[in-house]
Amino acid sequence: MAAEVKSPSGVAKLTGLANFLGPPKLLGRDDKVATLVIKVDEGSPHLKIIDQGVCLKCIEKPCTVTCPVENYKVEENGHTTIYWSNCIECGTCRIICPFHNISWRYPSGGFGMTYRYG
Amino acid sequence: MAERCDVAIVGAGPGASIAAYLLAKGGLEVIMFERGDYPGSKAMFGGVLYTTVLSKFFPDFPGAGCVERHVIEKRFSMLSESNELALSFKFLDFEPPYYNHSFTALRAVFDRYLARKAEEAGAVLITQTVVDEAIVSDGRVVGVRARREGGEVLANVVIAADGANSLIAQSAGLRGELPLSVILGVKEVVSLPREVIEDRFSLEGDEGAAYEYLGGGAVRGAMGAGFLYTNRDTISVGYGIPLGALKALGVQPDELLNEFKMHPVVRRLLRGTTPEEYSAHLIPEMTPHDLPRFVGDGIVVIGGAAGLVNANPLFHEGTNMAMASGVMAAETILQAHKAGNFSAKALEPYASRLRESFAWQDYDRYQGLTRMAETHPQFFSKYPYEFTRLARKLFSVAPTDDGMQVPKRTLELAVADHVLAELGLMSLGLDLLDVAKAAMF
Structure with a gap:
């Protein structure tokens, strides 16, 4: 990008910077999750819906729009599914559920998400 | 026969580690539980660490590679859809090695540094171990229950240092459910060569910048704030928004982050960056009414678990308050140990010292402003x-x-x-x- 400038002082032209002038790279939800190291405790979900009947009656379903990794989905039959293996353990769903209908605990030691930066 | 120690600390963040360090130096047997692979592996913060308390105990920290850059610019801006109105404060006259005691940092790095100090002093760190609850007997906390075979550990005092969600404080009956004033912090660490960062943000050497974006176009006009902090060869970019406001906004947090990154003003600062890590964590912003009690029989609550944050975007403090509370908790426990009394009354000096310190005063002052902002x-x-x-x-x-x-x-x-x-x-x-x-x- 940098134009070659023949300045009187002969200052060298800049190289390399052009590589860092493009738009910032954006990641969708799946690729965001993929930046994390997650060890899944297969078969042992640490999050559970306590009573699907309560979810059926819930109109707002705030869990579906506040989870930072979009782990809460309403299925066609109206049931709420937690895709818990992508959980990043923030605790939002636990607080946001108006009916305290989520059984919430941390994944067992050695499992779940690991930050390398944090 | 359950294991025994003097003090069981749940968590291995900055407050926990500094408390463990002081207690171990004082000759007590200390066990610190970390649920992740290493301290900091489950932790996240925006990115600026205030090092007043830290530097008193670990004066050599700036050379240890545990922090990123010392902040020389604080910049506050308001965004509309495509314009910005900003106020910048540059402070170039603070002296090394601590400058203005404001360093950008990454928790997976910093927390490990501090936990190592506690270990060197003799504290035992147990990683990959979740503690689900305090063991309560006859109304007093007598230990903790770790989620593993024979996981009961008895202790004279338990320190709940398990962060915003503090299940330990809750299990000990020290507080109820968390309110919707709690803030969700969402962030990406994006990479950029250090020379480009220094050139783009007008920094020399290890100088760093902290940009805050107040309301407006940062988070669709909701009560919240975006931020951008320069690390050595990465940038921490993200925002914080109270759960109540996020719910009302009805937009996915990960999409809101991309939107902030692509704001015409922010986008220009992030040119050429590649996301390295996505993260989200709670910031325990709440009213004094929602705070836990800081002390019970056989237990003290510190740091984020105690709700000690100043979430005002002018300041964004918390880890320093955690370290301060860790120091005060440890000093109180050492006194209690001498007296052989670990009742709530014996531990009460921790709470009263805390309330006299900056940690409580700043929390209290700025949560008042936050309450006003809510309305x-x-x-x-x-x-x-x-x-x-x-x-x-x-x-x-x-x-x-x-x-x-x-x-x-x-x-x-x-x-x-x-x-x-x-x-x-x-x-x-x-x-x-x-x-x-x-x-x-």
Whole structure:
């Protein structure tokens, strides 16, 4: 990008910077999750819906729009599914559920998400 | 037969580690539980660490590679859709090695550094171990229950240092459910060569910048704030928004982050960056009424678990308060150990010292402002846009039909007209009065 400038002082032209002038790279939800190291405790979900009947009656379903990794989905039959293996353990769903209908605990030691930066 | 120790600490963040360090140095047997692979592996913060307390105990920290850059610029800006109105404060006259005690940092690095100090002093760190609850017997906490075979550990005192969600404080009956005033922090660490960062943000060497974006176009006019902090060869970019406001906004947090990153003003600062890590974590912002009790029989609560944060975007402090509370908790426990009494009464000096310290005073002062802001959504949804528009009106260089230029007097009148018609002097005045009132008490 940098134009070659023949300045009187002969200052060298800049190289390399052009590589860092493009738009910032954006990641969708799946690729965001993929930046994390997650060890899944297969078969042992640490999050559970306590009573699907309560979810059926819930109109707002705030869990579906506040989870930072979009782990809460309403299925066609109206049931709420937690895709818990992508959980990043923030605790939002636990607080946001108006009916305290989520059984919430941390994944067992050695499992779940690991930050390398944090 | 359950294992025994003097003090069991749940968590291995900054507050936990500094407490463990002091207790171990004082000759006590300390066990620190970390649920992740290593301290910091489950932790996240925005990115600026205030090092007043840290430097007293670990004066060599700046050379240890545990922090990223010392902050020389704090910049506050209001965004509309495509304009920015900003105020920058650069402080170049603070002396090394601590400068203005403000360092950008990454928790997976910093927490490990501090936990190592505790281990060197003799504290035992147990990783990959979740503690689900405090063991309560006859109304007093007598230990913790770790989720593993034979996981009961008895202790004279338990320190709940398990962060915003503090299940330990809750299991000990020290607090109820968390309120919707709790803030969700969402962030990406994005990479960029250090030379490019230094050139782009006008930094020399290890200098760093902290940019805050208040309301407006940062988070769709909701009560919240974006941030951008320079690390050595990465940038921490993200935002914080109270759960109640996020729920009302109805947008996925990960999409909101991309939107912030692509704001025309922010995008220019992030050119050429590649996301390295996505993260989200709670910031325990709440009213004094929602806070846990800091002390019970056989237990103290510190740091984020105790709700000690100053989430005001002017300051964004928390880890320093955690370290301060860790120090005060440890010193109180050492006294209690001497007296052989670990009742709530014996541990009460921790709570009273805490309330006299900056940690409580700053929390209390700024949570008052936050409460006021909760009832004044216009501070986020209206003023950032309007003030930016005013600036645009004043600084527009407009041609006239006859080939000349609109005189400044006309622009000034347009600004005055905008203030009267759009903002309303009365409501603006009342709002300013509310800020002044909240700031005064």
